[in-house]
Amino acid sequence: MQPLQGKRFLIFVGDAYEDLELWYPKLRLLEAGARVAVAGPETQTKYTGKHGYPCVSDASIDQMAITDFNGLIIPGGWMPDKLRRDPHVLELTRQFAKAGKLVAAICHGGWIPVSAGVYKGVKATSSPGIKDDLINAGAAWSDAPVVVDRHFVSSRKPDDLPDFCKGIFEVMGVGSWVSK
Numbered sequence: 001m002q003p004l005q006g007k008r009f010l011i012f013v014g015d016a017y018e019d020l021e022l023w024y025p026k027l028r029l030l031e032a033g034a035r036v037a038v039a040g041p042e043t044q045t046k047y048t049g050k051h052g053y054p055c056v057s058d059a060s061i062d063q064m065a066i067t068d069f070n071g072l073i074i075p076g077g078w079m080p081d082k083l084r085r086d087p088h089v090l091e092l093t094r095q096f097a098k099a100g101k102l103v104a105a106i107c108h109g110g111w112i113p114v115s116a117g118v119y120k121g122v123k124a125t126s127s128p129g130i131k132d133d134l135i136n137a138g139a140a141w142s143d144a145p146v147v148v149d150r151h152f153v154s155s156r157k158p159d160d161l162p163d164f165c166k167g168i169f170e171v172m173g174v175g176s177w178v179s180k
Contacts, residue, residue: 003032003169008035008068008070010039010071011039011073012040013047016082017075020158021161025161026073038055039058039059039063039064041083043063045057050078062088064092066095074093074106076127077107094117097116110124110127110134111130121138122140125144125147126141128156143156148171151171
């Protein structure tokens with residue numbers, strides 16, 4: 001059984017992404033039958049994670065359209081601090097949020113929804129290091145492994161990845177799916 005068969009997800013990538021926060025959700029989504037596109041500032045470019053693991057982008061962010069996807073995954077690391085300066089990243093994030101599609105951010109990934117202006121009135125969590133940023137953006141911050149608020153999913157750190165993915169599956173209507 002592949003409960004996400006036919007669903008498509010976009011994951012942002014850039015240098016100094018948090019390795020596990022990109023790869024763990026990507027592999028879980030693929031395992032559930034979803035298709036995943038990883039987009040960075042440039043197409044077919046190798047980006048290096050904080051811990052040295054490489055990821056080659058499938059496409060460039062400016063080529064992406066929300067009509068092609070059911071959800072957006074935003075890994076942490078130092079990457080979000082750079083990507084949130086890209087107007088395409090912010091506009092895509094706004095479009096996902098406005099359309100009621102999944103917006104899932106973990107750790108420092110919350111910087112992108114903050115800069116996109118979509119966290120006002122949203123219950124969320126993040127790395128404690130950006131807690132004040134979320135609160136100042138109007139989010140109701142909570143220190144929890146995962147927070148699900150409508151179509152928004154957020155987590156604090158790599159140790160929370162199992163709960164983060166359960167939150168993603170919950171928003172996609174498949175509960176906490178586990179492969180058999």
